[in-house]
Amino acid sequence: MLVLGIDPGTATTGYGLVRESQDGSLHLVGYGVIQTPAGLEEEKRLLLLYHKLNELILLHAPNAGVVEKLFFRRNVTTAIGVGQARGVVLLALAQHGIPVWEYTPMEVKQSVSGYGNADKRQVQLMVQTLLNLEEYPKPDDAADALAVAICHLHHYRWKSFEKGSGR
Template sequence: MGIDPGLTRCGLSVVQAGRGREVLPVAVGVVRTPTGEELPDRLLRLSNAVNEWMDDYRPDVVAVERVFERGNVSTVIHTAHASGVLVLAAAQRGIPVHMYTPSEVKKAVSGNGRADKRQMTSMITRILGLSEPPKPADAADALALAVCHCWRAPLLARTAALLNSGGDPS
């Protein structure tokens, strides 16, 4: 499951990893919370939606965009609140959570850590064989997070196995 956290718009996606780099889309959507509502009510809406998705799709792992400073402190704080609710939902189910920075996702999906929204949406559409680009951008971002993790998971597993066996990952 890929999650692009946000308080106003939160992208959610579910994909199925196939052989090699094959990834199949299962579901994608965006949860919206009204900006006029109080923060606790918005977080509750977000919590209810992500819990419903996790109950319906039962993901094995969750990939979440790591909150980073974008210049607007209010936006960062709201995104951090949303991210906490989303990560907690996975933790309550014992689902592993992997966090990726936007540049890590862009690099994994497009080969360019500075790719713009249009490039990323185009790549996700092509990679997943979608008939049309996912909209809004939060939906495409959630799919990109899921694809990023599917492609990085084998390397992460090998590195963890090496570290657990006392080997040198370098």
């Protein structure tokens, strides 16, 4: 199974592609960020994000798309921008018929590091370890997207196990 993890944002959207083999091992396919120019009008930034996502989807044909759920405490302006980017991500995935799952930041941290309140560095180190990378992935947005993809693969494996055991 090939999973496309996405950490949405208007200025920077992180993406990570992780494949799980039959034996359960995880393999990095690719990761990076989609950046939009700061001076560009909001609607053009979203359109650029949409086109870049479509290119990624057509190039890799993922089996699943995973997006981090929106979570914010203080900055409403940032939350609105992230919400708009999430909408573009969900639209692109839906147009290609790719099933979408969403996880909270706490679920991602718990799944990847074993601790729901893990800090960013702990999650990055676990992503590095789980994908057998020489260094942790950068920038943070891409590392977060890989963590979201890994989270889904762990959850999907568990759900498949539950179904197979008759639970």
